[in-house]
Amino acid sequence: MSFWDYFRSRKESSASIAKERLQIIVAHERNTRQQPDYLPALQKELIEVISKYVPIDPNDVQVQLDKNDDCSVLELNITLPES
Amino acid sequence: MSTIITVTSGKGGVGKTTTSASIASGLAKAGHKTVVIDFDVGLRNLDLIMNCERRVVYDFVNVINNEATLNQALIKDKHCPDLYILPASQTRDKDALTKEGVERVLNELGERFEYIVCDSPAGIEHGALMALYYADEAIVVTNPEVSSVRDSDRILGILQSKSRRAELGLDPVKEHLLLTRYNPERVEKGEMLAVNDVLDILAIPLLGVIPESKAVLTASNQGVPVIHDVESDAGQAYEDAVARLLGEDRPLRFTEVEKKGFLKRVFGGRA
Numbered sequence: 001m002s003f004w005d006y007f008r009s010r011k012e013s014s015a016s017i018a019k020e021r022l023q024i025i026v027a028h029e030r031n032t033r034q035q036p037d038y039l040p041a042l043q044k045e046l047i048e049v050i051s052k053y054v055p056i057d058p059n060d061v062q063v064q065l066d067k068n069d070d071c072s073v074l075e076l077n078i079t080l081p082e083s
Numbered sequence: 084m085s086t087i088i089t090v091t092s093g094k095g096g097v098g099k100t101t102t103s104a105s106i107a108s109g110l111a112k113a114g115h116k117t118v119v120i121d122f123d124v125g126l127r128n129l130d131l132i133m134n135c136e137r138r139v140v141y142d143f144v145n146v147i148n149n150e151a152t153l154n155q156a157l158i159k160d161k162h163c164p165d166l167y168i169l170p171a172s173q174t175r176d177k178d179a180l181t182k183e184g185v186e187r188v189l190n191e192l193g194e195r196f197e198y199i200v201c202d203s204p205a206g207i208e209h210g211a212l213m214a215l216y217y218a219d220e221a222i223v224v225t226n227p228e229v230s231s232v233r234d235s236d237r238i239l240g241i242l243q244s245k246s247r248r249a250e251l252g253l254d255p256v257k258e259h260l261l262l263t264r265y266n267p268e269r270v271e272k273g274e275m276l277a278v279n280d281v282l283d284i285l286a287i288p289l290l291g292v293i294p295e296s297k298a299v300l301t302a303s304n305q306g307v308p309v310i311h312d313v314e315s316d317a318g319q320a321y322e323d324a325v326a327r328l329l330g331e332d333r334p335l336r337f338t339e340v341e342k343k344g345f346l347k348r349v350f351g352g353r354a
């Protein structure tokens with residue numbers, strides 16, 4: 001490391017920012033890749049059904065399938081507005 | 084039994100064709116009967132890199148459509164007696180590569196060659212999917228740069244779900260990371276992802292690191308795959324990668340900054 005690099009390295013290097021961003025996006029994309037094809041449609045219909053009863057933001061309905069060794073767990077996470 | 088090796092990346096311009104030409108030449112130099120196929124239908128380029136563009140009469144799509152035999156379409160390499168090239172078609176019909184047609188040609192080539200190297204087009208469309216579908220091994224060419232690394236991860240996902248091996252539940256496609264256009268000076272300054280950063284993210288075995296090198300342009304200007312430039316850093320790095328592909332254990336080279344003289348060290352090259 002040179003004299004100048006010593007001072008510069010106190011700031012986070014652009015390479016380490018790149019690495020952090022990649023780790024996050026790649027983990028996210030791997031997760032969605034492993035999801036079955038029907039999940040987006042399921043999520044959409046759930047939003048429609050719930051909206052009949054409670055006004056919700058589509059982003060407040062999270063659907064995720066977690067596969068374990070012997071079973072799969074469908075996880076629904078629905079945030080209802082405060083009333 | 085022949086081995087089908089697909090050179091792929093998702094992103095364009097990262098060095099797939101450069102790599103296909105050098106890896107195929109390296110395998111042939113090591114005495115293995117090898118054929119390299121250009122899957123980039125519409126944008127043929129491998130012929131230029133291998134200096135056989137004026138000898139192309141028939142191409143891959145002609146063979147698939149039974150308009151020519153393999154013998155008529157295969158071009159013998161000028162440098163290696165054990166190497167042949169099957170050029171891409173210039174047709175604009177991207178669907179000219181059918182699954183059945185590609186399979187038939189690969190089977191026929193498999194009877195004559197030990198290694199079949201497939202140079203994939205960029206993207207994740209039909210041509211790229213055809214190039215990787217029948218792969219036994221994949222060389223994922225990646226540059227130390229965010230979009231290239233992300234695209235490589237997507238291609239790995241496709242290899243693991245949409246290849247023939249994945250669909251039939253066979254042993255998975257053997258994955259190799261080839262990091263190209265690597266610049267150790269910029270890595271040292273924190274301006275470029277390091278080998279280990281990319282390995283941490285993609286988590287597949289490393290086949291080699293090819294430095295950013297002037298020799299690559301010189302080689303493509305002349306139509307001589309850079310692996311034949313045995314004095315050059317990139318040529319030697321490809322040579323190492325081929326040896327590793329064939330099972331040899333070789334240490335990495337050209338990944339550290341060359342030691343500088345005293346003055347440059349003190350002033351960090353800015354003097």
Ligand SMILES: Nc1ncnc2c1ncn2[C@@H]1O[C@H](COP(=O)(O)OP(=O)(O)O)[C@@H](O)[C@H]1O
Binds near residue numbers: 098100205264293317
């Ligand atoms: N190691 C390298 N050093 C310098 N330039 C390179 C290197 N590898 C590839 N290139 C250059 O990058 C460009 C794209 O390479 P190419 O092999 O055609 O990529 P792709 O087939 O992935 O589109 C070419 O101009 C090539 O000369």
Ligand SMILES: [Mg+2]
Binds near residue numbers: 101128
């Ligand atoms: Mg190419």
